[in-house]
Amino acid sequence: MTNAHERHTALRTLGLKLDLTRGQPGDDNFDLSNPMLTMVDDKSVVTSSGVSIRNYPGGVAGLQEARELLAPLLGVLPEEVLVGNNSSLALLSNTLMWAMLKGVPGSPAAWSKGETKFVVTVPGYDRHFLMLERLGIGMIPVEMTAQGPDIAAVESAVASDPAVKGLLFVPTYSNPTGDTTTQAVAERLATMPAAAPDFTIFADDAYAVHHLDDTPPPHPDLLGAAKRAGHPTRVILFASTSKITFAGAGIGFLAASREMLAWLTDLLSTQMITPNKIEQYRHVLFLSRYPGGIPGIMRAHARLLAPKFSAVEEVLKRELGGRGLARWNTPKGGYFISLDTILPCASRVVELAKQAGVALTPAGATYPFGKDPQNRNIRISPTRPPVAQVHKAMEVVAVCIDLASEEAR
Numbered sequence: 060m061t062n063a064h065e066r067h068t069a070l071r072t073l074g075l076k077l078d079l080t081r082g083q084p085g086d087d088n089f090d091l092s093n094p095m096l097t098m099v100d101d102k103s104v105v106t107s108s109g110v111s112i113r114n115y116p117g118g119v120a121g122l123q124e125a126r127e128l129l130a131p132l133l134g135v136l137p138e139e140v141l142v143g144n145n146s147s148l149a150l151l152s153n154t155l156m157w158a159m160l161k162g163v164p165g166s167p168a169a170w171s172k173g174e175t176k177f178v179v180t181v182p183g184y185d186r187h188f189l190m191l192e193r194l195g196i197g198m199i200p201v202e203m204t205a206q207g208p209d210i211a212a213v214e215s216a217v218a219s220d221p222a223v224k225g226l227l228f229v230p231t232y233s234n235p236t237g238d239t240t241t242q243a244v245a246e247r248l249a250t251m252p253a254a255a256p257d258f259t260i261f262a263d264d265a266y267a268v269h270h271l272d273d274t275p276p277p278h279p280d281l282l283g284a285a286k287r288a289g290h291p292t293r294v295i296l297f298a299s300t301s302k303i304t305f306a307g308a309g310i311g312f313l314a315a316s317r318e319m320l321a322w323l324t325d326l327l328s329t330q331m332i333t334p335n336k337i338e339q340y341r342h343v344l345f346l347s348r349y350p351g352g353i354p355g356i357m358r359a360h361a362r363l364l365a366p367k368f369s370a371v372e373e374v375l376k377r378e379l380g381g382r383g384l385a386r387w388n389t390p391k392g393g394y395f396i397s398l399d400t401i402l403p404c405a406s407r408v409v410e411l412a413k414q415a416g417v418a419l420t421p422a423g424a425t426y427p428f429g430k431d432p433q434n435r436n437i438r439i440s441p442t443r444p445p446v447a448q449v450h451k452a453m454e455v456v457a458v459c460i461d462l463a464s465e466e467a468r
């Protein structure tokens with residue numbers, strides 16, 4: 060029996076039950092926002108600008124105070140922000156559905172009238188792939204690089220084919236690679252020629268402010284670049300407070316040029332009279348009073364999350380460093396670590412880890428249709444379990460990579 064085999068057998072006897080699948084905050088992260096639960100009371104039912112949060116009037120774009128609070132997160136103007144309800148994914152899918160039904164500003168026809176394809180970055184976010192798949196939108200995968208989407212591949216796909224209507228990606232601390240798009244790439248995305256006159260970039264900026272250290276990369280200004288390039292409706296940004304306050308009980312928001320926002324508010328106002336302004340005002344009061352504001356609470360989150368990312372790095376380095384079995388990223392923010400085995404054995408690693416009591420995101424989940432053509436990528440989500448559990452789980456992962464690589468040789 061080899062060393063890896065022996066260690067795996069020993070780990071199996073421990074009866075572990077660990078989970079590295081969930082890209083969720085820890086309960087200690089949620090505790091930071093507990094005071095928000097009681098922020099709104101019977102004395103604060105009218106906002107500082109005079110809007111009753113208990114009643115319909117106020118508009119579909121959300122509270123002005125919320126638009127002002129959230130605009131700086133995306134580096135945009137408050138009048139470019141629409142604040143919705145609890146989910147940015149819902150805003151994203153809603154926008155896509157309207158595009159399929161009616162097209163977007165500048166569309167010759169509804170997108171569903173013909174073939175529609177999107178460029179997507181890989182490895183990427185499984186829910187994005189599922190959303191496009193369910194809508195019948197074809198996917199053209201391009202690699203996510205340290206500078207952002209493989210820009211030459213995007214330019215070539217977009218320039219030649221009018222069926223390519225969009226790009227869907229995560230510009231900051233990408234899920235799962237942790238890469239942040241540079242301003243140079245943002246400028247090329249904004250200026251590149253597109254065969255489709257209504258080519259639109261759906262930038263899911265879920266991790267725009269989710270830094271793990273004090274030297275974050277510059278936030279790419281996609282919307283500004285698009286406006287400067289004379290394509291003001293090319294970019295829509297999506298984000299939420301799901302990983303700032305409460306996951307699934309925060310507020311989702313989007314940002315776009317005034318033209319795009321006017322188109323969207325017109326359509327969204329057929330679906331609702333107003334978003335939940337009580338939730339929005341609760342966020343405004345809590346986050347504007349938090350010491351240091353949103354950057355302040357993000358630093359508090361980082362203090363809780365950074366040791367978990369360090370634990371992953373430490374174990375992988377100790378167990379696999381210099382052995383040529385795997386490579387991984389060391390993200391400066393976001394929620395994930397992207398791990399690639401060198402041999403095509405990711406699904407076997409996941410299977411072996413399960414036998415030893417460690418749940419990993421299914422291999423392939425980071426690719427369209429759940430199929431990683433190289434069977435190499437594994438998404439590690441270290442944010443939810445306590446540090447000691449992350450340590451133990453990563454030891455198991457490393458042993459499984461060792462064993463699976465041995466088997467694959």
Ligand SMILES: Cc1ncc(COP(=O)(O)O)c(C=O)c1O
Pocket residue numbers: 082145146147148149184229234263265298299300301306307311
């Ligand atoms: C890239 C990305 N977008 C969106 C979401 C979900 O956002 P929301 O809770 O605002 O719908 C996640 C959650 O993991 C994510 O990783």
